[in-house]
Structures are given as C-alpha cells and as structure tokens.
Amino acid sequence: MISLPAPHLEIDVLVLGIAILLFETFAARVDKKIFAYVGILGLTLVLIASFFLAPNSLEQTSAFWSFYTADGLAIFFKRFELITTIVVLAMMIDYAPVMRGATDRFGSNLGEFFSLPLLTCAGLMYLVSAIDFIFIFVSLELVTISFFVLVSFSRKDAVALEAGVKYLILGGVSAAFLVYGITWIFGVTGETNLQRITTAFASGNIDIQAATFGAVLIVVGLGFKIAAVPFQIWVPDVYQGAPTPVTAFLSVGSKAAGFVVLIRVLKPFLMLPNMQRLLVLLALLTVIYGNLAALPQNNLKRLLGYSSVAHAGYLLIAVLCLDGPAMTFYLVAYLLMTLLSFAVLIVVSQQNGDEISGFNGLGKRQPLLAFAMVIAMVSLAGLPFTAGFFGKFFIFAAAIAQKQFLLVAVGIVTVACGFYYYLKVIRAMYWPAAGQPSVQNEIITISPLSRLIMVALMVATIVLGVYPQPILNALKH
Amino acid sequence: MLLFLVLCPIAAAILILIGAPARFTALVSAILNFIVGLVLFLEFDRSATGFQFVSSTVVSTDWGIHFAFGVDGLNLLMLSLATIVTVAAIWFTGNIGNYERGFYASLLFISAGAIGAFASIDLFFFYAFHELALIPTFLLIGIWGTGNRSRAAWKITIYLTVGSFILLIGLIMLYQSLPAAARSFDFRELQSVVARNGIADATQRHIYLLLLIGFGVLISLFPFHSWAPEAYASAPAPAAMLHAGVLKKFGLYGLLRLAAPLLPDGAHYWTGLLVVLLLGNIIYIGLVTIAQRRLDWMLGYSSVMHMGYIFLGIASANAVGNTGAATLIFAHGLSIALLFAIAGQIRERTGTLSFDDLGGLAKVMPFAGLTFGFAAFAAIGLPGLANFASEIMIFFGAFRHGWEMQRFHLFQVATVLALWGVVISTVYMLRAYRATFMGTMPERWEKVADLSRSLRIPAAILIAALLAVGFFPQMVVNIVTPAIRTYFTASK
Numbered sequence: 013m014i015s016l017p018a019p020h021l022e023i024d025v026l027v028l029g030i031a032i033l034l035f036e037t038f039a040a041r042v043d044k045k046i047f048a049y050v051g052i053l054g055l056t057l058v059l060i061a062s063f064f065l066a067p068n069s070l071e072q073t074s075a076f077w078s079f080y081t082a083d084g085l086a087i088f089f090k091r092f093e094l095i096t097t098i099v100v101l102a103m104m105i106d107y108a109p110v111m112r113g114a115t116d117r118f119g120s121n122l123g124e125f126f127s128l129p130l131l132t133c134a135g136l137m138y139l140v141s142a143i144d145f146i147f148i149f150v151s152l153e154l155v156t157i158s159f160f161v162l163v164s165f166s167r168k169d170a171v172a173l174e175a176g177v178k179y180l181i182l183g184g185v186s187a188a189f190l191v192y193g194i195t196w197i198f199g200v201t202g203e204t205n206l207q208r209i210t211t212a213f214a215s216g217n218i219d220i221q222a223a224t225f226g227a228v229l230i231v232v233g234l235g236f237k238i239a240a241v242p243f244q245i246w247v248p249d250v251y252q253g254a255p256t257p258v259t260a261f262l263s264v265g266s267k268a269a270g271f272v273v274l275i276r277v278l279k280p281f282l283m284l285p286n287m288q289r290l291l292v293l294l295a296l297l298t299v300i301y302g303n304l305a306a307l308p309q310n311n312l313k314r315l316l317g318y319s320s321v322a323h324a325g326y327l328l329i330a331v332l333c334l335d336g337p338a339m340t341f342y343l344v345a346y347l348l349m350t351l352l353s354f355a356v357l358i359v360v361s362q363q364n365g366d367e368i369s370g371f372n373g374l375g376k377r378q379p380l381l382a383f384a385m386v387i388a389m390v391s392l393a394g395l396p397f398t399a400g401f402f403g404k405f406f407i408f409a410a411a412i413a414q415k416q417f418l419l420v421a422v423g424i425v426t427v428a429c430g431f432y433y434y435l436k437v438i439r440a441m442y443w444p445a446a447g448q449p450s451v452q453n454e455i456i457t458i459s460p461l462s463r464l465i466m467v468a469l470m471v472a473t474i475v476l477g478v479y480p481q482p483i484l485n486a487l488k489h
Numbered sequence: 490m491l492l493f494l495v496l497c498p499i500a501a502a503i504l505i506l507i508g509a510p511a512r513f514t515a516l517v518s519a520i521l522n523f524i525v526g527l528v529l530f531l532e533f534d535r536s537a538t539g540f541q542f543v544s545s546t547v548v549s550t551d552w553g554i555h556f557a558f559g560v561d562g563l564n565l566l567m568l569s570l571a572t573i574v575t576v577a578a579i580w581f582t583g584n585i586g587n588y589e590r591g592f593y594a595s596l597l598f599i600s601a602g603a604i605g606a607f608a609s610i611d612l613f614f615f616y617a618f619h620e621l622a623l624i625p626t627f628l629l630i631g632i633w634g635t636g637n638r639s640r641a642a643w644k645i646t647i648y649l650t651v652g653s654f655i656l657l658i659g660l661i662m663l664y665q666s667l668p669a670a671a672r673s674f675d676f677r678e679l680q681s682v683v684a685r686n687g688i689a690d691a692t693q694r695h696i697y698l699l700l701l702i703g704f705g706v707l708i709s710l711f712p713f714h715s716w717a718p719e720a721y722a723s724a725p726a727p728a729a730m731l732h733a734g735v736l737k738k739f740g741l742y743g744l745l746r747l748a749a750p751l752l753p754d755g756a757h758y759w760t761g762l763l764v765v766l767l768l769g770n771i772i773y774i775g776l777v778t779i780a781q782r783r784l785d786w787m788l789g790y791s792s793v794m795h796m797g798y799i800f801l802g803i804a805s806a807n808a809v810g811n812t813g814a815a816t817l818i819f820a821h822g823l824s825i826a827l828l829f830a831i832a833g834q835i836r837e838r839t840g841t842l843s844f845d846d847l848g849g850l851a852k853v854m855p856f857a858g859l860t861f862g863f864a865a866f867a868a869i870g871l872p873g874l875a876n877f878a879s880e881i882m883i884f885f886g887a888f889r890h891g892w893e894m895q896r897f898h899l900f901q902v903a904t905v906l907a908l909w910g911v912v913i914s915t916v917y918m919l920r921a922y923r924a925t926f927m928g929t930m931p932e933r934w935e936k937v938a939d940l941s942r943s944l945r946i947p948a949a950i951l952i953a954a955l956l957a958v959g960f961f962p963q964m965v966v967n968i969v970t971p972a973i974r975t976y977f978t979a980s981k
Contacts, residue, residue: 383506386624395620395623395624396617405657408657412658412661412662413665420658428647435624435643435646442591442632443631443632443639478556
C-alpha cells in the first residue's frame with residue numbers, strides 16, 4: 013500500500029500553489045478559471061492522500077519533529093483546512109465575474125486570486141501541526157500575509173481597501189503581541205517547544221508573574237486571529253469589505269487553525285493561576301458582544317461577521333474547558349453551516365447585494381437556495397437534527413461538567429438572541445416585513461458545481477446532526 | 490411500527506416539498522398513521538410491564554445516545570392523541586393560497602416532532618424531536634397567521650427557545666449526575682441506574698427546578714404563559730390545533746416521565762412552588778379568560794388555564810393523580826383541537842372572531858354549533874365526556890396527597906380553589922357559546938354556510954373519542970395506570 017510521511021501533504025499543496033502561480037504568468041490567454049479547477053482537483057488528491065499516511069514513529073527523533081506533530085488533531089484539521097479551501101475555491105469560481113469588474117483595468121490577475129488560497133491552505137496546515145512557538149509564528153505569518161493580499165483584492169473598491177488596511181494594521185499589531193509574548197515565555201523557561209514548556213511549568217521553578225505576563229500577551233495575539241472580544245474590532249469591516257469567498261475562508265479556515273493553536277498553547281498556560289478566570293471573562297464578553305451586536309444588523313455579511321464572533325465565544329468555552337472533541341465538533345459544524353450560508357450569499361448577492369432585504373421572497377424565486385439557507389441558519393442557531401445543535405450540546409455539557417454555571421446561564425440567553433437574528437433571514441425569505449418590496453422576480457441560476465457543494469454541505473449538516481460519532485471517532489487515532 | 494409512525498410524516502413532508510400533491514399526500518400519511526396508531530393501541534399487551542415494540546440503534550457510543558423507540562401505557566396514550574389530532578388538523582385545513590406545499594409540510598413536521606418526542610425512549614431524541622417543530626411553527630404563524638402575526642411568531646419562538654435550552658441544561662445535568670461509567674440517555678438505563686444509585690438530594694432539587702422552568706415555559710405554566718394565547722390567536726387553525734392539542738403536551742408528558750421516577754425528592758421539595766404557580770394558571774388565568782372579547786384569544790387563554798389541572802395531577806405525586814393528569818392531557822388535547830377547528834371555520838367564513846360581531850350563528854351553522862357545544866362542555870368537565878373522568882381523578886389524587894404529606898394542607902386548599910376553576914371555566918365557555926351561537930344574528934351572516942359534509946368526519950372522530958373515553962374511562966386508565974404505578978413503587 014502506498015503511504016507517505018505527513019509533512020509531504022503541505023509540501024504538495026505548496027508546490028501546487030507555486031506551480032499554478034508560475035503557469036498563470038506564462039499562460040496569459042487561458043481562461044483563468046481553469047486554475048481554480050486545477051486547484052480543486054489537486055487539493056482533492058491531497059485530501060485523498062491524507063488517508064494513506066505513514067505512521068511517523070521512525071522519524072520522531074529528528075529535530076523536525078520537535079516543532080511539527082502529526083497527531084490525530086493535526087491530521088484531522090489538515091483535512092478540515094483542505095476541505096475548506098476546496099469549497100472556497102469553488103465559491104471563487106462563482107464569484108469570478110464580480111472580481112473581473114473590481115480588479116485593475118486588465119482584469120487579468122484572477123490567477124493569483126485562485127492560487128493564493130493554496131498558499132494560505134499550506135500555512136493553515138502547518139499551523140495545526142505546529143508545537144513550537146517559532147513554527148507557530150512562521151506559519152501564522154504565511155497565513156496572514158496571503159490574507160492581506162486576498163482581503164484587499166478588489167482594489168478599485170474603497171470598502172475593500174479599507175478592509176485591507178484595517179486587517180494589515182491589526183494583523184501586524186497582533187503579530188507583535190504574539191512575538192513579544194513568545195520572548196517572555198522563552199525568557200522564563202528557555203524553551204520554545206510547547207512540550208518542554210509544559211514540563212518547565214509543571215516543575216514549578218519558574219517566575220510565575222513573568223510567565224503569566226507572557227501568556228496573556230500570547231492570548232491577546234491569538235485573540236485577534238480568532239476574533240475574541242475585545243480584539244474583534246476589525247471583524248465587521250474586514251468581513252464586509254473582503255471578497256465574499258475570502259470572508260468565508262477567513263471566518264472558517266483561519267479561525268479553526270487559530271483555535272487549534274490556542275488549545276495546544278493553553279494546555280501549559282492553564283496551569284498558571286488566574287488564567288482560566290481570564291479566559292472565562294474573554295468567553296463571556298465574546299458571546300455577549302457577538303450576539304448583541306448581531307441583533308440589529310441588516311447586512312448579511314456583517315451579520316455573519318458578528319455571528320462568527322459569537323461562535324468564537326462558544327468555542328472559547330470549549331477551549332477553556334480543554335475539551336478537544338467538543339471544540340473540534342463545533343468547528344466542523346461551524347465549517348458546514350458557515351460555508352453553506354456564504355455559498356448561498358454569493359449566488360444571491362450577485363443580483364441583490366449583501367443586504368438581508370435582498371433575500372426577500374427567495375422562497376418563491378429559488379426554493380433550493382432558500383431551503384439551503386434555512387438549513388444553514390437553523391444550524392447556526394443550534395436546532396436539533398443539525399450539526400450545530402450537537403456542537404452546542406457538547407459545549408454546554410463540557411461547561412456543566414466543569415461547573416462553569418455563569419457561562420451556561422449567559423449561553424442560554426445569547427442562544428436565544430441568536431435565534432432572533434438567524435430567523436430574521438428565514439423570515440425575509442418567506443414573509444418580508446411590511447413596507448419592504450416583497451418579491452423580486454428575477455430567476456437566479458446556480459452553477460452545477462455550487463449546486464453540488466450546497467447539497468453536500470446540507471446533507472453533511474443533517475447527517476452529523478443525527479449521527480455525530482464519525483467525527484468523535486476520527487479524533488481518537 | 491413506531492419507526493413508521495415517526496418517519497411517515499417526515500417522508501410525506503419531503504415528498505410534498507419535492508412535488509407530490511400536497512393535500513392528498515398529507516391526508517394519506519395522516520390516515521396511515523392514524524391506522525397504525527389504532528393497531529398499536531389494540532396490539533399493546535396490557536398485562537406486560539416495561540416498554541413494548543422497542544427498536545434501538547446506537548448513535549453515539551461515547552455519549553450513550555440511542556435512536557430508540559418504545560411504548561408503555563403512558564406514551565401509547567400520547568401517541569394516540571397525536572395521530573388523532575393530526576388527521577383532524579390536516580383535514581380541517583382549508584384553501585391555502587401562498588406556499589401550499591410549505592403549509593402541509595410544516596404541519597407534518599410538527600406532527601412528526603410530537604410523535605417522535607412521545608415515542609422516543611432516549612432522552613436526547615425525546616428532546617430533539619420536540620425542537621423539530623419549532624421552525625415549522627414559526628413559519629406557520631408568520632406566513633399564514635392572522636392579526637399581529639410577526640409579533641406572535643417571534644414571541645413563541647424566542648420563548649420556546651429559552652425554555653427548551655433551560656430544559657436542555659437540566660437534562661445534561663441529569664445525565665452528568667449519574668456515575669461516569671453508567672451514563673446513558675436511554676430511559677430504561679436511566680431508571681435502573683437511578684434505582685440502584687439514586688441521585689443526591691441537592692442535585693435533584695437543582696435539576697428538578699431547571700426541568701420545571703424549562704418544561705413550564707413549553708407548557709405555558711404561569712408566569713411563563715404569555716406566548717401562548719397570542720400565538721394561538723394568530724396561528725392558522727390547524728397549527729393551533731396541533732400545537733395546543735399535541736405539542737404543548739410534550740412538557741407535561743416529560744414531567745410525568747422524568748420527575749416521578751428519577752427525581753422524587755426534587756419534585757417533593759418544589760411542590761409548594763408548583764402548587765402556587767398552578768393556582769396562578771387556574772384562578773388568575775381563568776379570570777383573565779373571562780375578560781376576553783375575542784373567541785380566539787379566549788380559547789388561547791383557556792388552554793393555558795387548563796394546564797393548571799394537569800399540573801395539579803402531576804404535583805399530587807400518586808398513581809391516581811398522575812393517571813388523571815395523563816388522561817386529561819389526552820382529553821384536553823381532543824377538546825381544544827375541536828374548539829380551535831370550529832373557531833377556524835368561523836373565521837374562514839366571517840373573517841372575524843370578535844364576540845361583538847358574532848351571534849346567533851347556530852341558525853346558519855347548526856352542526857358547527859353542536860360540535861362546539863360538545864367541545865365546550867368537554868372542556869368544562871361535564872360528566873360523560875373525557876375531561877370529567879380525568880379531572881375527578883386529579884382532584885381525588887390531589888386531595889389524598891394532602892393527607893399523605895402530613896401537616897401539608899396546602900393541597901387541600903389548592904384542591905378546593907381548583908374546584909372553583911371549574912366554575913370559572915363554565916362561565917367563560919358558556920359566555921363564549923352564547924356570544925357566538927345564540928342571540929340575534931347580524932344580518933350579514935345570513936349566507937354563512939355550515940361545515941361541509943367532508944369536514945364532519947374529523948369532527949365526528951374527535952367527538953367519538955371524547956365520548957368513548959368519557960363513558961369508558963377504564964379503557965385508557967387500564968393502560969396508563971400500570972405504567973405509572975411502577976414509578977411510584979420503584980421510588981418508594
């Protein structure tokens with residue numbers, strides 16, 4: 013049986029990305045969409061290859077494996093990132109007409125638009141494997157820098173430029189916090205490897221105050237990535253300004269990797285006094301702010317931005333309980349429902365814009381899209397028989413087991429808020445509020461590829477909502 | 490067989506959404522379910538204890554979640570109620586202009602949710618199936634409702650969400666209060682583990698309070714009731730029939746199923762609170778009901794008020810009272826469904842339900858008047874109809890419980906006060922009947938037609954069931970009591 017070492021996966025993705033970039037330069041006349049299809053095909057092959065990995069026991073001794081791990085969590089999230097990137101590329105194909113209009117006068121740099129996600133994907137895959145602060149930082153930069161480009165890609169658009177600048181500055185600041193925190197931790201322990209830092213913390217011969225200071229700085233740095241309150245200021249503007257597929261990528265891929273890093277980093281840090289209390293506070297602020305701020309939104313992209321802040325809050329609850337399976341399941345559910353809602357949004361927004369009122373009467377115009385959106389919203393809200401419910405169920409169970417009753421009580425209230433703004437979208441599709449134009453009659457067409465992806469995401473949402481065991485099993489290896 | 494009961498409406502709903510003829514498919518699936526429910530009722534082995542017709546599939550080994558169904562006497566009665574009311578609700582659906590497919594599919598999803606919740610013997614799916622009905626209810630009220638439908642739709646949805654998440658926390662705590670190795674969501678497992686180990690008193694109190702509030706919101710226990718009248722007044726008649734008649738009973742069924750066998754001490758501790766709240770339902774809401782000026786609001790409030798009696802039966806914590814509660818769930822479900830159905834027919838024909846505009850309709854709608862009369866008398870608790878038999882059992886059970894709990898005479902007081910509730914409900918039901926069907930008829934209603942012939946069939950089914958249980962209460966009592974008695978022998 014063929015088998016390959018785990019690090020080959022990232023190398024394959026990198027090679028694929030660079031190859032597409034090179035071809036793009038020399039083959040100016042080709043329809044650029046072909047690169048996206050090649051990317052999807054290549055990533056699918058890598059995804060398949062990830063099921064034939066060689067056991068890595070032989071190489072454990074080499075220096076490489078002191079900053080790279082291929083444990084169950086890492087492999088699982090590599091697949092997670094691959095799937096996310098595949099779906100994002102498919103969305104980008106649908107989105108290409110918008111980009112042609114919004115980029116420079118030649119409209120010829122779509123090739124970069126299609127190849128950058130591959131490089132980002134490689135960065136994300138490294139990130140979920142990283143167990144050394146230096147490696148965490150380097151892979152994080154690979155991700156962030158490619159996102160700088162992607163976010164401001166439609167550079168004729170002032171909103172996109174604003175988003176790009178905001179993301180650039182705040183991304184830079186967060187990286188600075190992270191590096192500063194890392195130096196403090198290094199100063200205290202003399203190590204950058206998480207395993208050895210854990211041992212050093214456990215031994216007790218460390219300066220607790222200095223270590224806590226470093227840990228707080230690192231949490232701040234990562235807080236920007238996962239959009240926890242009070243480091244979420246950039247979210248709504250960047251989400252609204254970036255091209256929609258990039259927004260989806262940002263809110264799923266980048267956030268998931270951020271949480272994997274966070275849970276790895278917190279294992280040693282939670283040994284420090286007051287660290288858990290700080291995280292509880294962070295989680296409380298995040299769920300409350302995210303849900304309350306989403307309530308009055310009328311722009312669906314902004315709404316999804318705030319809702320992603322809210323979900324980061326629920327995820328933080330899982331992380332501070334150090335419940336890996338709950339976090340993972342929630343992220344999987346989050347991937348399915350968020351990508352589904354963005355996929356629908358991309359199709360609808362090309363005719364009606366990003367406002368929720370653009371969805372008015374969608375139930376009549378395109379029942380499939382409306383139904384897909386119902387599934388996505390219901391799952392985001394957390395109703396049973398969708399993956400989103402199991403996600404919330406596991407997280408509440410983890411919080412109750414840890415006796416975090418304040419978080420549970422606040423969680424109930426915020427979930428109810430969530431129902432309001434998610435159902436607002438459903439309501440717009442079936443019975444628009446009085447005074448709004450009720451039915452716009454244009455027919456909306458859906459390409460076969462996005463139809464396939466939407467149906468797949470819908471089926472996966474419902475199947476995982478009834479039968480969650482596959483995800484729980486996948487983590488056990 | 491149970492799997493068929495659950496999946497038949499879901500399959501029908503999906504077929505309808507894909508393109509099958511809406512009304513025909515819905516009606517066929519409802520009647521199929523009705524027949525299967527009847528067969529189940531006849532095939533049920535009355536002498537055996539424990540669950541019958543059990544089917545179980547593991548969903549999550551880590552969490553002990555099973556896709557498991559089974560019936561004992563208690564949920565057999567609930568399933569019969571659900572199948573009967575579903576047929577009536579779908580049959581009573583009139584012309585739907587807008588999104589006809591969606592309407593029937595939503596009704597079927599509510600029905601599937603209720604049936605699934607009643608048939609599940611796994612705590613997780615017991616909860617999950619109930620939630621299946623949430624979005625269809627939201628859509629039914631929002632798209633096809635009347636009056637201030639948006640407000641009503643939001644209110645019911647947010648209320649029920651908060652209630653069910655509080656309930657979920659209670660259920661998770663119940664699950665986690667068991668020893669780690671023995672955790673399961675299966676009722677049978679739960680019961681045997683609790684029988685062996687028991688749950689600490691303090692934990693029981695916390696869990697029971699959460700369940701009481703959670704279920705209480707879903708059942709419209711005073712003071713969490715304000716969503717109910719508004720939603721039922723706005724909802725289209727079939728939705729109100731299904732929700733008030735069947736779905737709302739989920740919470741009561743849950744308390745009967747979980748509180749007595751698993752949390753007896755918690756239930757005992759909170760009895761005082763529960764009695765005060767249920768008197769709020771019976772007396773306060775009863776008086777509010779009298780003050781209503783519209784038939785739909787009056788019916789909505791009356792359905793809230795009658796929950797008080799069922800709570801009294803549950804609070805009495807003995808086999809007689811609980812049996813009475815279970816029977817009243819069944820009887821009330823039938824009578825309130827019938828009342829909402831007739832009110833819906835009147836609204837369809839006259840466009841109003843305000844008592845000021847109506848009057849004398851018995852002249853032009855004699856059959857509707859007769860049916861409404863039957864249902865109203867049943868709701869009051871006239872002997873010969875199902876509600877009477879159940880209320881008698883509840884009062885006996887509650888009064889006796891006062892003696893059993895020494896020096897706790899709250900129960901005697903509560904029972905006597907609750908008896909006055911019967912007077913209150915007589916007042917508002919008869920006033921409503923007079924204002925709608927008696928007196929002088931405004932001339933503009935001369936041309937109003939009576940119920941069509943085909944609509945008399947579902948009305949007749951509901952009346953027949955009310956009369957049958959009214960004259961032969963043993964028919965259901967014999968089924969329910971053995972199931973409930975095991976709870977009280979197990980816990981004592």
